[in-house]
Amino acid sequence: MPSGPDDIAKAMASLRRALESRIRHDDRVERARAARPVRSGTLAAYDMAALARRLRPMLEYDGRGWRVLAAEIGVTSPDLSRVMAGQDIAVQKVFAICDWAGLDARRFYRAPTGAPPPRKRPRPAFKAPREKFHGKSTETAGADTCSTA
Secondary structure (H helix, E strand, C coil): CCCCHHHHHHHHHHHHHHHHHHHHHHHHHHHHHHCCCCCCCCCCEECHHHHHHHHHHHHHHHCCCHHHHHHHHCCCHHHHHHHHCCCCCCHHHHHHHHHHHCCCHHHHEECCCCCCCCCCCCCCCCCCCCCCCCCCCCCCCCCCCCCCC
16 A cells, blocks of 8 residues: 555556557557448447547546546436447537547448548638729719818
8 A cells, every 4th residue: 555655656656657658559449340340231430449448547537536526527327338338429528528528429430321421621701802992982982172261
């Protein structure tokens, strides 16, 4: 059991190395599974199992309970439980969890079977037409003929 600041620092460094090792392992597993679709069909989905693999070490390392973390994230504890079980949850909750964890939610998105590839650049936003200046301004017309009396 750690007794001094040096022992605590060593224990924390050991935990950090274990967490980083687990994340590297999960990344390798995730890359191997990324090539195959999550489910067959025509529906888009999120790979909740991959999200759970990335999230589990973070939640364990934090050490607080799921209710406390869920309240901090902005979801319910059953939502976290569903993610850890690989079950689907609402997309806004996926974004909230990914934002809290510092993950890119798009990384876990799986396009539907037969979907066209994503666009390279998004469509430009609508721009209001510019007002063109035609001719003289009404503010300056006749300004040179005005006299002050």
